[in-house]
Amino acid sequence: MLERKRLKEHSQVTFVLPADAPPGSVCVVGDFNDWQPGIHTLEPRADGMRAVSVALPDNSVHSFRYLASGDHWFDEDHADDHDGTNNRVHT
Structure with a gap:
């Protein structure tokens, strides 16, 4: 899941997954x-999820994927779109 927060000079995108x-x-x-x-390693949150936040420029598009133990x-099921191999997030 992606959480977004628009701040004064950038957007904060938080990448969220279940803890287990x-x-x-x-x-x-x-x-x-x-x-x-x-x-950007996901860390446990109080709500039972784990997450990491990344500051990204406003009005931009970024490619990403998750990497878990064992390569x-x-x-991300809730990505904005895909560019073939990668997920994409729009700010």
């Missing part, structure tokens, strides 16, 4: 972090 699906560590990788795993890549 998939099990183990999960990070979001995309063009906003040069596709580097481990930079398991997967998609």
Whole structure:
């Protein structure tokens, strides 16, 4: 799930997944972090989910995917669209 918050100079996009699906560590990788795993790792929240927030420029489009333990890549069901292999989020 994607949560969005428009702030004064950028948009905050929060990537949210259930705490246990998939099990183990999960990070979001995309063009906003040069596709580097481990930079944006999802952390537990009080509501039983896990999440990480990323500041992105307003009026932009970004490609991303999730990477779980064991080199398991997967998609966001609620992405704005897809560019073939990757999910896309619009700010």
